[in-house]
Amino acid sequence: MNQRYADTITALGTALIAQVPVLLWGPPGQGKTSVIESLGDDLDFHVETVIASLHEPADFAGLPMLDPVRGTTRMLPPGWARRVVEVGETGRPSVVFYDEISTTPPATQAALLRPILTGWVGDLRLPPGTCSVAAANPPEIAADGWDLAPPLANRFVHLDWILPADVVRDGFTIGWPRVPVPAVAPDLVDRATVSAKLLVGTFLRARPELVTRMPASSEQSGRAFPTPRTWEMGARLYGAAQAAGFGETVILLLLNGSVGTAAAAEFLEFVRHLDLPDPETLLKDPSGYEVPIRRADQVFATAAAVFTAMTNDPTPERWLACGTILAKIADAGMADIAVLYARRWADPATRPPGTLPTADQFQSLRPILAELHG
Incomplete structure (x- = not known):
């Protein structure tokens, strides 16, 4: 089967499981x-x-x-x-x-x-x-x-649809191809979507001018362009495609069709160079985390990913490990990033019952903790 056509019908199936x-x-x-x-x-x-x-x-x-x-x-x-x-x-x-x-x-x-x-x-x-x-x-x-x-x-997510000659030939002789809708557990899609939204949020923090960019001409007005709605759609599609194990070509088709080719290209290039550490690895050994002070984008994404991973399984050990990461970020001179998540980290609704910050965490996050406890 023609590869572009195969990627297009795979993108269609992905949009269905992402409910876009x-x-x-x-x-x-x-x-x-x-x-x-x-x-x-x-x-x-x-x-x-x-x-x-x-x-x-x-x-x-x-x-x-x-x-x-x-x-x-x-x-x-x-x-x-x-x-x-x-x-x-x-x-x-x-x-x-x-x-x-x-x-x-x-x-x-x-x-x-x-x-x-x-x-x-x-x-x-x-x-x-x-x-x-x-x-x-x-x-x-x-x-x-x-x-x-x-x-x-x-x-909508916009997909260009052209039936290649070889697909028509095979359709008349051996049968038309089916749309592959991946069988992916909904919880895997949900988790991948949360991670995708973190990436989108990190990107838009660095490129706020791309949050909304209206079409520049009437020819472009009926196609994809970036707005908060289409970025949210793009994140759902990115997460569903990642959870299904699809390659970069399908992801590119979905993002191009959601936010437009220019914004999609910038986002994917940003993700390639972000080089995020695994949040689960950091939660197991937070002492090994070294804050890249010249990479505020990476630090922001790391804080978001670690906090989100911790909330999926908020044991006392993981909660304290998350606090250590946030304290390291604050000590590195990036308190503005640490404070975004430290407030929610210290909130009783997030904190495991009976668990308190360590002395080092309290010292590093003192302004935030003092604010919360009046």
């Missing part, structure tokens, strides 16, 4: 709908296809109807949303496939924001775990195409 809405961009007739339907068969998901360009705003926002008993207005959901809810009541999850959204007028695009972001359609809530996948043709080749509005574009 996906938008597949490609010319018509490239098998986008068929792939989503086969995905539903493989995973025993109900696939509800909604041709967005054939719908009105009320089909997503709800149709207003007066309730004479209560004297209020209800927003009645459409039939497709009720079907998804009915399937969910049987315990079967759903993928809602919004097709042709680039030929959807701006008013209908605006109405699409709510079901994709919150799961609400009118006064009806789609079941938890409902996945959103959309497909679009680039506006220059779509019939009566519209540029995707930035608020809607900002709710």
Whole structure:
């Protein structure tokens, strides 16, 4: 199979386990709908296809109807949303496939924001775990195409979708490829996502101008660009891909599709040079930690990682080891970093019952501890 196509369908599967809405961009007739339907068969998901360009705003926002008993207005959901809810009541999850959204007028695009972001359609809530996948043709080749509005574009991870000739050849002769959705334990994904969010937070601390960068042209406005929402999506995708053991190419596709190619490239380059120590190793032997005083980015990420790892298993020994790391950071002249986590470290909600800081820790973190204990 063509490697780029294989990486793209792997990225699609990763987005599904990370619960991030996906938008597949490609010319018509490239098998986008068929792939989503086969995905539903493989995973025993109900696939509800909604041709967005054939719908009105009320089909997503709800149709207003007066309730004479209560004297209020209800927003009645459409039939497709009720079907998804009915399937969910049987315990079967759903993928809602919004097709042709680039030929959807701006008013209908605006109405699409709510079901994709919150799961609400009118006064009806789609079941938890409902996945959103959309497909679009680039506006220059779509019939009566519209540029995707930035608020809607900002709710998806964008993946370019082109069916290579060898995939078409094999599809007609031996069968079409399936979307590989990795079987990864949810707790592994959750832990990897926490670590990914730490990396994103560390990066944005160093590059605050990339927290939000609006598209510079109308051509870019319908694609990925960095905002707090898309960085959070990118972190979830990065964590899911890491937990599944996927390579850098898949991760790059997912981050490019979340925050844009420029921000993704800077983030991955930052991560390569961060060279973080293993937090579990530091919690076992905190005395061996030497603070790299010229690498504030690494120190910040290390403090965050050690504190987070400790809270996953807050034994007295691990809590004291975390305190030693924070004390070392404060002693190295980086009290501004230490204080961010020392306040939470010393909080009774985090501290194991009956455990107190050592004399050295108290001396190094005295201002913080004195503040907490009045």
